[in-house]
Amino acid sequence: EDQVTQSPEALRLQEGESSSLNCSYTVSGLRGLFWYRQDPGKGPEFLFTLYSAGEEKEKERLKATLTKKESFLHITAPKPEDSATYLCAAHGSSNTGKLIFGQGTTLQVKP
Amino acid sequence: DAGITQSPRHKVTETGTPVTLRCHQTENHRYMYWYRQDPGHGLRLIHYSYGVKDTDKGEVSDGYSVSRSKTEDFLLTLESATSSQTSVYFCASKVTEAYEQYFGPGTRLTVT
Numbered sequence: 001e002d003q004v005t006q007s008p009e010a011l012r013l014q015e016g017e018s019s020s021l022n023c024s025y026t027v028s029g030l031r032g033l034f035w036y037r038q039d040p041g042k043g044p045e046f047l048f049t050l051y052s053a054g055e056e057k058e059k060e061r062l063k064a065t066l067t068k069k070e071s072f073l074h075i076t077a078p079k080p081e082d083s084a085t086y087l088c089a090a091h092g093s094s095n096t097g098k099l100i101f102g103q104g105t106t107l108q109v110k111p
Numbered sequence: 112d113a114g115i116t117q118s119p120r121h122k123v124t125e126t127g128t129p130v131t132l133r134c135h136q137t138e139n140h141r142y143m144y145w146y147r148q149d150p151g152h153g154l155r156l157i158h159y160s161y162g163v164k165d166t167d168k169g170e171v172s173d174g175y176s177v178s179r180s181k182t183e184d185f186l187l188t189l190e191s192a193t194s195s196q197t198s199v200y201f202c203a204s205k206v207t208e209a210y211e212q213y214f215g216p217g218t219r220l221t222v223t
Contacts, residue, residue, distance in 0.1 A: 032210040043115075043201050043214035044154075087154070091210045096159060096167065097142045099212060103153040 002027045002092050006102035013078055013109050021073040021086055021105045029093025033071045035064050036087040038104070044087055078109045114138055115215035117202050123221045130189040132218050134202030142205045143185040144212060145169075145177060147198040154201065160185055192222045 003026045013019055025033065032051055036044035048057040050066040057064045061082060063074045073086055085106045089099040114137035124130050134143065145157040146169075156169030158177040166177050174196060176188045185204075189196055199219050203212040 034211055036214075041217075043216050046211050046213060049209075049211050089154075096161065097144070097205055097210065097212070098156055098159065098169070099154075099210075101154040103151070 002090070002100050004088055004090050004100050004102040006086075006088050006105050008105060009103070010106045011108070013075075013107065015079055015109055015111050016077050018074070018076045018078070020075070021088075021107070023071040023073070023088030023102055024069060025071070025088075025090045025100075026069075027090040027092040027100065030090060031093065032091040033066055034089040034091070034099065035062075035071070035073055036089065038085045038087055047086075075107070078107075080109050080111050083107055083109045115202060115204055115213060117200075117215040117218050119218060120216065121219045123223060124192050125223055126193060127191050130192050130220065132187045132200055132202075132220070134185040134187070134204075134215060136183055136185075136202075136204045136215075138204060138206075138213075139182060140204035140213075141182070141207045142212075143179065144203040144205075145175075145185065145187045146201045146203065147171065147196075148201060148217075149198050157187065157200075189220075192220075194222050196220065197222045 005024045007022045035047040038044045048064040053068045085104045087104045088102040118133045144159045146154045160166045160179045202215040205212045
């Protein structure tokens with residue numbers, strides 16, 4: 001069964017303290033690995049798509065990487081405005097466009 | 112960002128009443144999805160559509176039905192709402208050529 005697991009569930013950082021969020025996946029025929037940001041009371045906001053192992057994408061203080069079993073979202077020198085829940089999702093071999101979501105990591109960055 | 116709106120944004124209803132949630136997108140996306148988000152479960156797919164009048168079930172479809180009569184609108188109906196359907200509902204859409212989905216702002220539904 002296809003599965004996506006994120007860790008940790010929650011992460012508290014001081015402003016400027018870099019860290020990484022983990023997304024482990026067991027998906028047959030991976031076609032894409034996605035990262036979303038979700039603020040309280042809002043819908044998920046698309047951040048990145050990674051297609052193959054070794055690929056990296058960057059946006060401001062965020063960098064996403066992909067291996068054959070995991071993806072990492074690295075946050076460099078975070079600011080309080082980076083506080084949010086970060087969701088990881090995978091697209092397998094289905095032609096329906098279905099995404100399999102992890103349960104998310106809630107990040108709190110304190111000033 | 113895809114132009115996706117959902118209505119209503121908040122709704123409180125009683126057990127046993129029918130409820131319809133609406134998703135509207137202005138991007139001419141072929142694929143549309145309905146998810147529910149609950150603590151401890153993450154986002155789970157209810158139903159999806161791959162074209163006008165073409166729909167299929169997701170992993171938690173029991174108690175829900177959908178309809179899509181126009182490209183831009185995807186309706187989710189709870190025929191007889193139950194307390195277990197209290198949740199936040201998100202609509203998403205995507206183009207045929209890509210895999211990433213774009214989400215609406217959500218509808219918070221409370222069934223009392």
